[in-house]
Amino acid sequence: MDQGFFLLFATVSVITALTVVLARNPVHSALALMACFLQISAIFVLLEAPFLAVIQIFVYVGAIMVLFLFVIMMIDVREAVLRRFMPGSNLPAMVLLVVLGVEMLVLVTRSARFSVAEPVARSVTGDDIRQLSTTLFADYLLPFEAASVILLAALVGAIVLARKEPG
Amino acid sequence: MAPLSWYIVLGVVLFVIGAGGVLLRRNILVVLMSLELLLNSVNINFIAFGRYYGDFRGQIFAIFVIAITAAEVAVALVRNKSTLKVDDVTVMKG
Numbered sequence: 001m002d003q004g005f006f007l008l009f010a011t012v013s014v015i016t017a018l019t020v021v022l023a024r025n026p027v028h029s030a031l032a033l034m035a036c037f038l039q040i041s042a043i044f045v046l047l048e049a050p051f052l053a054v055i056q057i058f059v060y061v062g063a064i065m066v067l068f069l070f071v072i073m074m075i076d077v078r079e080a081v082l083r084r085f086m087p088g089s090n091l092p093a094m095v096l097l098v099v100l101g102v103e104m105l106v107l108v109t110r111s112a113r114f115s116v117a118e119p120v121a122r123s124v125t126g127d128d129i130r131q132l133s134t135t136l137f138a139d140y141l142l143p144f145e146a147a148s149v150i151l152l153a154a155l156v157g158a159i160v161l162a163r164k165e166p167g
Numbered sequence: 168m169a170p171l172s173w174y175i176v177l178g179v180v181l182f183v184i185g186a187g188g189v190l191l192r193r194n195i196l197v198v199l200m201s202l203e204l205l206l207n208s209v210n211i212n213f214i215a216f217g218r219y220y221g222d223f224r225g226q227i228f229a230i231f232v233i234a235i236t237a238a239e240v241a242v243a244l245v246r247n248k249s250t251l252k253v254d255d256v257t258v259m260k261g
Contacts, residue, residue, distance in 0.1 A: 002168050002169060003168075003169045003173075006169040006173060006174075010177045013177070013181065014177070014180055014184070017180075017181055017184045017185070017204055020184075020188065020197070020200055020201065020204060021184055021185075021187055021188035021191070021192065021197070021201060026194060026196045026197060029196070029197050029200055030196075030200065033200045033203065033204070036204065036207075037203075037207065040207050040210075040211065043174070043177070043211060044211075044214055046169075047174070047214050047215055047218045048218060049214050049217075049218065049229075051226070052210075052214060052226055052229055052230070055230065055233060056210075056233070059233050059236075059237055060203070060233075063237065064203065064236070064237065064240050067240060067241065067244055068196065068199075068200065068240075068244070071196065071244050072196060089191075090190065090191055093187075093190035093191055094191075096190070097183055097186055097187050097190065100183060100186065101179065101180075101183040104179045104182070104183075105176065105179055108172055108175045108179060109172065109176075114171055114172045114175050115170065115171070115172055116170065116171040116219050116220075117170045117171075118168065119168060119171075119219040119220075119221065120219065120220055120221030131223060132223050132226055132227070135223045135224070135227060136227050136230065140227055143231060147231055147234045147235065150234075150235060150238050151234060151237070151238050153238075154237075154238035154239070154241050154242050155241070157242050158241050158242050158245040161242070161245050162245045
């Protein structure tokens with residue numbers, strides 16, 4: 001049951017990820033990426049991380065993809081569509097990718113550390129979110145504050161970069 | 168439940184696809200989308216390991232990854248004003 005759902009979501013996410021990379025029209029890529037993010041959030045639900053699944057939908061599907069579609073809307077897409085895309089044109093990158101993939105797959109399948117079949121039993125008290133937030137705001141307070149400063153810097157930087165040059 | 172290695176293999180496959188997008192495509196929007204894909208595969212790894220070893224820190228790191236990704240995409244998309252080709256972005260070139 002669980003494995004069937006995982007295989008379904010994983011297959012669809014891999015297919016949509018391939019569509020993202022191979023589609024010639026950036027609009028198609030953006031829509032495929034949205035579908036892929038939805039599948040990944042379903043996988044987060046399977047991993048019993050419902051909070052992360054909701055965050056994934058809010059942040060990625062809600063915010064980032066709308067940003068992408070806005071930029072696509074403002075830029076002339078036809079020029080990008082007309083340009084040819086040949087996957088075999090860059091041989092060193094292809095070789096690098098194949099080596100990377102084979103290496104990681106061999107590592108995963110050969111190592112005993114990854115062959116855990118059953119997760120550690122978690123106490124079924126239903127306050128996972130409470131524990132998560134306690135850990136986040138107590139033990140990881142400094143990284144949390146650093147992340148908020150980074151977000152503020154990105155906000156200011158985006159405004160400065162988007163402003164028209166004076167004169 | 169599915170074994171841990173299934174989730175890791177899914178992460179590997181998505182990572183390789185995303186890396187292919189970053190290395191092979193010349194359209195700057197598709198390169199950014201592939202970067203998102205890379206970061207998502209990393210998130211799958213974090214959450215899968217956190218679940219299977221009963222540790223909350225996987226989810227916490229995933230939250231940080233998502234926050235930093237949002238900042239990165241905002242800056243990158245605003246910066247990208249007139250051109251769609253990666254090869255034309257040469258402001259930092261000496």
